[in-house]
Amino acid sequence: xxxxxxxxxxxxxxxxxxxxxxxxxxxxxxxxxxxxxxxxxxxxxxxxxxxxxxxxxxxxxxxxxxxxxxxxxxxxxxxxxxxxxxxxxxxxxxxxxxxxxxxxxxxxxxxxxxxxxxxxxxxxxxxxxxxxxxxxxxxxxxxxxxxxxxxxxxxxxxxxxxxxxxxxxxxxxxxx
Amino acid sequence: xxxxxxxxxxxxxxxxxxxxxxxxxxxxxxxxxxxxxxxxxxxxxxxxxxxxxxxxxxxxxxxxxxxxxxxxxxxxxxxxxxxxxxxxxxxxxxxxxxxxxxxxxxxxxxxxxxxxxxxxxxxxxxxxxxxxxxxxxxxxxxxxxxxxxxxxxxxxxxxxxxxxxxxxxxxxxxxxxxxxxxxxxxxxxxxx
Numbered sequence: 001x002x003x004x005x006x007x008x009x010x011x012x013x014x015x016x017x018x019x020x021x022x023x024x025x026x027x028x029x030x031x032x033x034x035x036x037x038x039x040x041x042x043x044x045x046x047x048x049x050x051x052x053x054x055x056x057x058x059x060x061x062x063x064x065x066x067x068x069x070x071x072x073x074x075x076x077x078x079x080x081x082x083x084x085x086x087x088x089x090x091x092x093x094x095x096x097x098x099x100x101x102x103x104x105x106x107x108x109x110x111x112x113x114x115x116x117x118x119x120x121x122x123x124x125x126x127x128x129x130x131x132x133x134x135x136x137x138x139x140x141x142x143x144x145x146x147x148x149x150x151x152x153x154x155x156x157x158x159x160x161x162x163x164x165x166x167x168x169x170x171x172x173x174x175x176x
Numbered sequence: 177x178x179x180x181x182x183x184x185x186x187x188x189x190x191x192x193x194x195x196x197x198x199x200x201x202x203x204x205x206x207x208x209x210x211x212x213x214x215x216x217x218x219x220x221x222x223x224x225x226x227x228x229x230x231x232x233x234x235x236x237x238x239x240x241x242x243x244x245x246x247x248x249x250x251x252x253x254x255x256x257x258x259x260x261x262x263x264x265x266x267x268x269x270x271x272x273x274x275x276x277x278x279x280x281x282x283x284x285x286x287x288x289x290x291x292x293x294x295x296x297x298x299x300x301x302x303x304x305x306x307x308x309x310x311x312x313x314x315x316x317x318x319x320x321x322x323x324x325x326x327x328x329x330x331x332x333x334x335x336x337x338x339x340x341x342x343x344x345x346x347x348x349x350x351x352x353x354x355x356x357x358x359x360x361x362x363x364x365x366x367x368x
Binding site: 030131 | 180181184185187188189190191192197200204207208209211212215216217220221223225226228232233235236237238272276283286287290293294300301303308311312314315317322324328329333334335336339340341342344346347348351352353354355358359362365
């Protein structure tokens with residue numbers, strides 16, 4: 001675990017050093033070149049703003065209205081036969097929508113059931129193995145003006161479902 | 177996206193109406209919309225850093241050699257992107273940053289990757305196969321050390337907070353493979 005943590009900390013400085021040293025060796029005017037590239041940062045940030053507003057608005061309303069709890073109760077008849085503990089369902093549903101929202105739910109689960117309970121472990125694994133889908137899609141596609149996302153949603157949701165089921169299964173096999 | 181966006185908002189407002197919490201809509205407009213702009217601005221700094229560094233790497237030829245190194249992997253996942261194209265380096269760097277838990281750096285590099293992929297895209301309004309694949313991998317990949325989760329578990333008194341690292345890595349591997357396979361199935365088809 002220490003090794004993994006070390007790699008995590010060292011990766012970014014290492015990449016930076018490599019890029020700068022390689023540029024120097026090849027005789028590039030690295031300062032000017034950096035500035036030239038950095039300018040693009042502002043245009044991209046401005047370009048993604050309307051998409052961010054749109055997605056923050058939608059997810060904000062869904063989250064704070066309690067709409068997700070409603071969806072949870074709708075889905076529970078389907079998910080129960082799959083072996084997904086009902087306690088982690090709100091997390092599984094929130095995860096594709098919001099990172100901060102799902103972190104809040106995870107915190108609730110861990111404090112209620114304990115971090116070393118089955119539910120606590122499944123929830124932690126789920127949090128660590130899935131990503132926010134709709135936010136990422138809105139920002140990434142928005143930035144380049146893509147309007148038709150084709151099979152991205154289907155593939156992402158199936159992948160998310162796989163993460164949820166795998167979390168339950170792996171915790172059952174490995175940790176008990 | 178069109179349908180999903182409408183669905184999310186309408187479900188939210190419907191539930192808010194039923195539960196008598198209709199004022200949340202106003203709160204969200206006031207608060208979250210501003211948060212979106214703050215987030216975009218906070219991303220500008222780190223975007224500039226990575227776009228600057230990537231520009232150096234492009235001119236020095238580092239991106240090219242890096243692209244060669246990753247060729248076997250990228251050829252399999254992104255057959256439509258020419259080898260040595262800057263998009264592939266941005267994609268790999270995005271994956272690395274994601275794994276290292278450098279979320280904002282990952283976003284910056286990911287947006288760069290999307291722009292590079294868009295330059296190859298024939299229909300600028302429709303996502304290319306490579307874009308779908310990249311996004312799906314991006315959305316199913318994780319950081320090796322989920323620091324916030326570990327902290328939460330530790331604070332709640334877990335006897336072994338780190339035990340979920342290995343389970344997360346396995347679960348992610350499975351979900352990423354599923355995502356890749358689904359993308360491969362759909363690749364080349366116009367729409368459905």
